[in-house]
Amino acid sequence: MSLPQPAPPEQEREKVFARTTKGLRVYLATPRLRALLGLNLTAAAAGAMVLVNTVVIVRDGTGGSDAEVAVTLSAYGLGSVLAALLLIRLLQRLGDRTLMILGGLLLTGVLALTGVAFAAQPSWPLVLIAWVLLGVGTAVVQTPAGRLVRRSARAGDWPVLFAAQFTLSHAAWLLAYLVAGTVGAHAGLAVALFALAALAGAGMLWSQRVWPRQDDGPLEHLHDDLDPGDPHLRDAVPARGGWRHSHTVLIDRIHPKWPT
Numbered sequence: 276m277s278l279p280q281p282a283p284p285e286q287e288r289e290k291v292f293a294r295t296t297k298g299l300r301v302y303l304a305t306p307r308l309r310a311l312l313g314l315n316l317t318a319a320a321a322g323a324m325v326l327v328n329t330v331v332i333v334r335d336g337t338g339g340s341d342a343e344v345a346v347t348l349s350a351y352g353l354g355s356v357l358a359a360l361l362l363i364r365l366l367q368r369l370g371d372r373t374l375m376i377l378g379g380l381l382l383t384g385v386l387a388l389t390g391v392a393f394a395a396q397p398s399w400p401l402v403l404i405a406w407v408l409l410g411v412g413t414a415v416v417q418t419p420a421g422r423l424v425r426r427s428a429r430a431g432d433w434p435v436l437f438a439a440q441f442t443l444s445h446a447a448w449l450l451a452y453l454v455a456g457t458v459g460a461h462a463g464l465a466v467a468l469f470a471l472a473a474l475a476g477a478g479m480l481w482s483q484r485v486w487p488r489q490d491d492g493p494l495e496h497l498h499d500d501l502d503p504g505d506p507h508l509r510d511a512v513p514a515r516g517g518w519r520h521s522h523t524v525l526i527d528r529i530h531p532k533w534p535t
Contacts, residue, residue, distance in 0.1 A: 328464060337397050351406040454471060458470045495519065
């Protein structure tokens with residue numbers, strides 16, 4: 276009996292690299308997850324404004340007390356709770372795409388309008404209302420993210436895909452924290468709000484652009500690189516030098532790219 280030969284170092288390195296980057300490759304090749312990347316940025320822009328600048332906004336911007344800072348942060352949490360209570364019905368009625376993009380639009384609009392108000396005359400009641408709405412929008416954008424990840428891969432690939440979501444979402448938060456802190460410290464709160472609104476809007480518009488309206492059901496597509504006897508083609512018909520059929524698509528070895 277012969278012992279198995281170890282793979283050459285180059286091949287082994289390729290396998291390790293492929294396993295390490297699989298989650299990112301699947302994530303970036305799936306339209307709904309590329310849209311989630313933009314919405315991660317939108318949610319991070321709103322959350323960074325709240326977490327980095329609430330104390331400055333309430334104490335220096337409106338002349339409030341420590342107690343008012345606590346109430347303001349609670350208002351943000353209250354908005355998230357209210358949204359969570361309504362999300363199941365809203366998702367059933369509107370679907371993930373529509374609801375999450377509307378949440379991104381809400382975050383962008385609230386940040387921009389709060390910036391306009393702060394450029395004129397900031398007030399604590401206005402901040403309370405804005406923070407409740409930011410809490411609502413953040414929950415609407417972030418809560419369905421797990422559903423998108425689970426829909427985009429087989430169960431065996433969920434860990435690497437959730438790892439990719441963790442990595443990319445935290446990269447978005449890092450960028451948003453830098454903008455919230457740096458711009459707020461050097462240019463003022465109103466400018467920071469406008470900058471974060473621009474960041475949130477860019478993420479929301481990107482998501483609306485790359486997320487197809489119909490991406491859940493069967494997608495018709497062509498295979499021109501599989502052997503005619505491949506089991507995957509059992510229901511396919513010849514077409515344009517390949518084989519055409521329709522089914523729900525997940526990025527994998529057979530489908531390395533999303534059908535267009």
